[in-house]
Every structure is written in structure tokens, then in C-alpha cells.
Amino acid sequence: MASPTLKLNSGYDMPQVGFGLWKVDNAVCADTVYNAIKAGYRLFDGACDYGNEKECGEGVARAIKDGLVKREDLFIVSKLWQTFHDEDKVEPITRRQLADWQIDYFDLFLVHFPAALEYVDPSVRYPPGWFYDGKSEVRWSKTTTLQQTWGAMERLVDKGLARSIGVSNYQAQSVYDALIYARIKPATLQIEHHPYLQQPDLVSLAQTEGIVVTAYSSFGPTGFMELDMPRAKSVAPLMDSPVIKALADKHRRTPAQVLLRWATQRGIAVIPKTSRPEVMAQNLDNTSFDLDSEDLAKIADMDLNIRFNKPTNYFSANKLY
Template sequence: MPSQTLTLNSGHQMPLVGHGLWKIANDAVADHVYNAIKAGYRLFDGACDYGNEIEAGQGVARAIKEGIVKREELFIVSKLWNTFHEKERVEQLCQKQLKDWGVEYFDLFIMHFPIALEYVDPAVRYPPGWFYDGVTPTDIRLSKATIHETWEAMEALVDGGLARSIGISNFNCASILDLLRYARIRPATLQIEHHPYLVQQPLVKFAQKEGITITAYSSFGPQGYVEMDLEHAVKTPHLFQHPVIKEIAAAHKKGTPQVLLRWATQQGIAVIPKSDTLPMLLENLDAKEFDLTEEEIKKIDALDQGLRFNDPWIKGGWVGVW
């Protein structure tokens, strides 16, 4: 049976298949996390920006209280939002997020974007989002904090026992190369948009060569953005119905979502799909127990179009940062 965890460069084990918490409504998250733990999920991918960490923590607390799982069996991931990049803000936010989750440490704490925005007091608005006033897409205020400063403050979280591993998200090769010049603690994972329409092979290979694992987000391509009515996601042919994916799924008697997940995990890439129903939860977790042929992997690789859905440029029309 294929390994169900990845060994991080911090020495910790990270589950290969986890559950993403973005866009799950606040009133549904506690039950959702609880049911996912019951179904066998151990990794939860949260973030300040998702605005649902208190409720996610309630689901965790219930599962622990009922003896379904122990804290040390879970792998809880959270992320530093862009408005907290200044060195004195990093621990402040992490402490708040730990309190929200009701846990004493994060298994992994990730810099969400290599973009520093001006601080917004959580008493004013939390989560702060992209825009300084919370509404106007042109009201973008950048902070002067450098990635170097932010990374050092994240390293201090490991020193202080608040995070077991630290990672990065939405970085490209050049920004990783720069970070590796000064990193005392190397990033344990790079979380990126990754699906057959956005394969990013050079970035994946580069990170893996540097001992940085890859975590794929939006493994189903446009699917996660259709629910946000993102125009080019709605217009893009869905991967679940793509003839190449359907043919491979039929050959293995698996669902098309499972083929998309296995295509990644078989290449040592962790996945964090967001499931909306119990059948989806079970189907996605079960995506480890079969192997695609090398030819099938190449056929899926060939669907690459360099098509990105999670791009602040599209969201706010303000800055082509990378």
C-alpha cells in the first residue's frame, strides 16, 4: 500500500490527503470537521482568511472529547494572513489563531502569500481580507515588511513551540531561492494551486529537489471557483467530465475526483480537497489505494494550459504580483 504520509524536512509526518476548510460556512464547519475526523481525516487546512477557525476548533474539541481522536493524531494547518507580516504581528496573530482553534500548537503554519499588506486591527475587522477598508477593490495598502522579516518571525514560532513546522504558499521559484539564502529553518511545504490545467512542473521539481514538499490546492481545477461564480472557471470545461480523466477513471473503476487526487499523490504531492458531503469526504479519502500507469500520468500532465484560478489580479484587478 502506498505511504499515507509525507516526511517533512522538520522530521514530522504530514498526511498525504487532508481536508481544506476554505468556503465552508461558519454554521457548518464544526459538524463538518467532526464528521471528517470520524470518516478518518487527520489533516485540516485552515487559515485566518477563511474566517471559520473558531468553529473548526469546536469540531476538533468534540472529536477529542468523545475519544475519537487524540490531539497528537491530528495535523492542524493554519496560515499567516498578509496584514500580519510585520515581525511584531506574527506571533500576535498565531497566538490568536491557536486560541480560536483551542489548541496549543499548529502542526504547520504557512505564510499565505508573499504579499505584505498594511495592518488591520482584528478589533476593527477579522479576517481583514485584501482591501484596507474591507470593501473597495482599489483600497490596497502595502506594508513595508519584507519576506525575510516575516520568515524570521515565523522561525521564532518553531523555537517557541507554537508551530512544529512552517511553510509557504503561492511562492514562485525566484522567491523561494531568495528565501533559502537566509532561512535558518527551511520551509517544510510549498502550498500551490495544482491541477491538470496548472501543472507547474518546474516549480514542483525545484521545490522537491530542495527538500520542500508540495501541497496541492484546488486539485479539481475550476470546480472550487465555480461556487464563487468566477467567470473563467464557469467557462472552463470541468475536469470531472474531461474525456481523458473519465477514460482513466473507467479503467480503474474509480471516480474522476479520485483520479485527479491520485495523479498528485502518486507523485508525492499532498492534497487537501474541500468536500461538501459525506460521500465526497469518503470518496476523496479513498483516493490512495490504486496506482495510475506512467502513461496515464503523462496523459494527464499533457492537459496543462497554465490556467490559474486563484489570482488576486482577477479578484481585485489590482496587482499582478507574480
């Protein structure tokens, strides 16, 4: 099963169904990437912050060495962490991330969050995370604007280190601003998007401006349960929702496939994560059926406007949750 592709405004084709790499343990990461390639995934969504780019690179290198794929068959996505927003820090950290992946260009490189943190030298701590001292102190940068960071991202394209560039976790105003100052338009906007957080106006704004939307955390609270996040436990898992289960029965699919199809059918890319090969195949196979307008209306009614991936959810009494 191969994923359909979406055309980016940079001219490149991006697989619509990819594989997410957040919270993939270092110990199993190389095998997970290898197995996902075997299952048919071609897009991998990584980040400096996930702390597993070396292992991702090992999985990719092994798959290429074994003849499963060539580099050009893959679409590798990574992200700029917030401590590297200063103009002179963007290229060096991108080169380090590329070296970890054992590749010489990213297909897509994203600004991870629209807020700069003070620089932390990688020799002090890598990945740096949110806290300046590694324990408790968040230090917002008082000097670097998103426009300056975007200029440095554009230079990555000029130098061939990234084929396309995009943004993540931007809301409407930061997207509008970027459209004013960008020499190279963001190709994608990656956002939290599931039936409990639908953000219809933001999705419509991006799509109208020719920016492809990628949904992350398509299963809503499930991915955040792994972090023991109280907010995630405060709502019912989406896969247990009577509405989603009824639609899964109606279309003879799984609740996960319904949740993914709800996004892909509306032109949105998805990047689900799992370590189980049989589930990898199931998630990849979400584009061979259609929900009808009644089904879509039922899911539209489920919006709670509840956000799990909010920076302040991670800063409580110096505890990550």
C-alpha cells in the first residue's frame, strides 16, 4: 500500500500519509523506522526535540543498504528547535541534524514552534528541551523574531540543505505575517488536528493560501496518555467514542482509520505513530474509502476546542507532563 501524494507550493510531491517519530524510544527507533519503510511508509516526521534522529538515520541507512528503498524514494521531515532560532544558529544545527540522519538534505524542514528560546549550546545539552538549565528555567529569547528565523530557513533552501520549508504550531496571525515577509512561502503548516481540536478557520486559511496542512496527534488524547498528561485523561479516548466506533462499523474499518480518513479526505496530511508493524500497515491504509457528508457532519459536532500540545502543559512544578 503506497500513500497518495500532495503537491507542495515548492513544486515537490509529499506523501499524504507518513510516520511520526515523537516518543519512539531510542532502543527501538532504528528497527521501527526500518519496519515502517518495509510496511510502505516513505515520509518520516522527525525533530531535534525527539532526541532520536541518530537512530532514525540508522534505520534509514539499513533500509537503503538492504535495497528496500533509495534515498530519493524517501521524504524526510525534521524541525528546528526553539533554542536555535538565532539567524547564525539555524544552519549549523541543521547540518548536525542532517549528519545524525546520515543524509545531505531534508525534504522538508519546519520551524517547530513560533517562539524563540535562548540558545543552549549542543555541547551543554542535546536535545536542549524547554528548560534553559535542563531542570526548571524557561528563557524566552528577547532578541530574535520569527521573520529573522524564517530568513535563515530560506537560506537552507538556497544552499540545498532543505528542499521545502514550513512551519508548525503557528496560529492565523503568524501565518499571515509569514506570508508578508516570506521570500519562500511556507510549504506546509503542521498543527494539532483531531475531532476534539478541529481549528476549521486555520485549516481553511492555510489551504486557501496554498499551504498544505499536516495533522499531528490525529488520535487526540491517546498520544499524550503516554506522557501521563492529566488533560489527556480528562476526555474519553477518541477511538472509544461511540460516534467514531459507529462510523468504523459502517465502513468496515477501524476507529483509527476513520480518524485518519477524516483528515486525508479533506486534503490534510497525517503522520500517525505506532511501534507495531500490523498497526503501521492499518494506519497507512486509510485512503481507500470515503466518509459521506453525514459522517463528516457527525465528526464536526465533536469539536471541544481542547489542545493537548500546549507548551504550558509541559511546565508544571518542573515536571514534564
